Amino acid sequence: MLIAQLSDAHVRPRGVLYHDVVDSNAALVDAVAHVRGLESRPDLVLVTGDLVDHGQPDEYAHVREILEALPVPYLVIPGNHDDRENFRRAFADHDYLPRGGPLHYCVDDHRVRIIGLDSTVPGHHHGHVDGAGLDWLAATLAQDTAKPTLIMLHHPPFVSGIPYLDEYRYFDGASLAAVVERAPNVEAVLCGHVHRSMVRRWAGTVIVTCPSTATEIDLQLAESAQSSSHDGPRGYLLHLWDEREGMISHLVQMGDFAGPYPFA
Template sequence: MLICQLSDLHIRPAGQRYQGVADSNRMLGDAVRHVQALDVRPDLVVLTGDLVDHGHPDEYAYARELLAALTIPYLVMPGNHDDRDRLRAAFADHAYLPATGPLHYCIDTYPVRLVALDSTVPGQHHGALDAAGLSWLKATLAQDTVKPTIVMLHHPPFVSGIPYMDAYRFLDAAPLAEVVGAFRNIEAVLCGHVHRPMFRRWAGTVVCACPSTTTEIALRLAPDAKPASFMGPPACMLHRWDPAEGLVSHISYIGDFEGPYDFY
């Protein structure tokens, strides 16, 4: 099974730019074309939050218009820039989304089970999961302790070392780690939010943070570092699961580069 992960699209109304600078709308179109042109067609695309920038209905309407060019099935989940109920309304035809409450769901129709957590806190930028969400996750994972499973949430549950991002991470990760760590069939935890590829061993599995299809957060590790971003490189993740080899994750950069040359 091949899963493509896109994250942090930050779609704006038609003709507007993300932060007044990045043409995030065009860059999503570039990302869709990139995914469609891969030499192996993904079975599924997962969008791990921040589909739009301000949670406005016109942003969601334009996101739907841009995503209509994607001929591969896709799943959505919210990030801190999304509005939970407006996202739910915009993707009302996505029957896996709960009709009320947080947008937790489980997709169990593929060789790999996908469990999505809504880590958003309305009105805030950090991530969290309440007792009810933890209970839902524990019960969902307990339904099958053998089948390969991927857990997805927007906020990374670890300290990255980038101070201005860590202030808005998943803040109390210990209870989540306790639940995830109790199950041995979790292939990976996928997240977004940080606009950079990051990897960490955590709770008996691996956490993989996906780059953004638009800007890249600057890698500034000094404690007093000022927030900054670069224009790219935009990228997506490709997660290849094989029954004999398990899960391998690749960064796939979006854009035109010299090559290919006949050497490696």
């Protein structure tokens, strides 16, 4: 099974730029076109939060229009820039989304089970799942401890070392890890939020973060570092699952580069 992961599109109203400098809308259009152009078509697309920038209905109308060009079904979770209720209304036809409360869900229609976990805290930018959400996750994972499972989670529950990202990370990672580590079949936890590709061993599985289709947040590890981003490189992830080989994740960078050359 081949799964594409897009994240952090930060779509704005039509004609408006992200932070007044980046055309995030056109960038998502490019990302969707890139997915459509893959030689091996994904079976499913996962979109791991911050679909829009201000949580406004007109932003959601535009992101829906762009995502409808995907050639395969897609699943969504909100991020800290999304408004949960506007998000719910915008994707009301996505029957897997619950009608009230946090947007936790499980989709078991594919060879890999997908669990969406809503880590948004309305009015804040950090991530958290409350006790009821952790209980739901534990019960859902316990229903099948054999089928390969992916967890979608916007906020990575670890310290990245980039100071201006860690100020609004998922803070109580230990409580979440205590639930996840009891499930031996979690292939990976797929996150967004950090606008970079990161990999970390965690809770008996692996966390992989997806780059943004809009901007890349700069890698700065000094404690005194100030917030900084660049207009690219943009990218997304492809996750390939095989019943014999398990899951492998590939970083896909979008852009024009010299080649192909006849060597490997």
